[in-house]
Amino acid sequence: MITFIKATVNDVYKVISVQTQCFIEFLDRYHDDTINPTNESAASIKRYIEDLNSTIYFIKNNDTVIGIIKLKKEQEKVYKIDDFGILPEFRDQHLGTNVMIELQKQYTFVHTWKLSTILEEERNIYFYEKLGFKRVLETAPIKINDQMTIVDYQLNK
Known part of the structure; x- marks a missing residue:
């Protein structure tokens, strides 16, 4: 059974640990040093947790932490998934x-979900498209380096 446990400022180093485990392979593959969650500072995570429009959840399956997800409220019924990783x-x-x-x-009150993902990660693209997310073509892809491009996706309910 999937549950979400909201991170508090006391969980900053646990967030860092889970993020590192979830995203280190992408850092190794793409060398996206400036944007990879593995390199996010404790201060940045603390600010995210303290932001009233943002939430970090530890994802649990039964009693075991299996990953992390960060959500940011952009508008009343519009949320962005900032980071989502499974161990x-x-x-x-x-x-x-x-x-x-x-x-x-x-x-259920969210009408629009937004996220950004790595274009070169076919597994991510397939996953989000399988769930009904559509590529936002109005937003230009962001070239991080020679190996990595970030693209935007959106799911409208």
């Missing part, structure tokens, strides 16, 4: 899909 040992078990389904059940 490597829990991938390929359909847990990511279950997380997104449960998230939408708990956030």
Whole structure:
């Protein structure tokens, strides 16, 4: 059973640990030093947690932390998924899909979900498109470096 546990300022270093485990492979692959959550500072995470329009959740399956998700309210019914990661040992078990389904059940008031993802990560693209997200073509892709491009996706309910 998927549940979300809201992170507090006391959880900053736990957030760093989970983020590092979830995103280190992308840092190693793409060398996206400036944007990879693995390199996010404790101060930045603390500010995110303290921001009334932002929430960090530890994702649990039963009693085990399996990942992390960060949400930012952009408008009354518009939310952005800033980071979403499943720990490597829990991938390929359909847990990511279950997380997104449960998230939408708990956030029924949200009409528009936004996110950015790595264009070169076919697995991410397939995952979000399978869930109904559509590429936002009005927003130009952002070239991070020679190996990595960020693109925007949106899901309208």
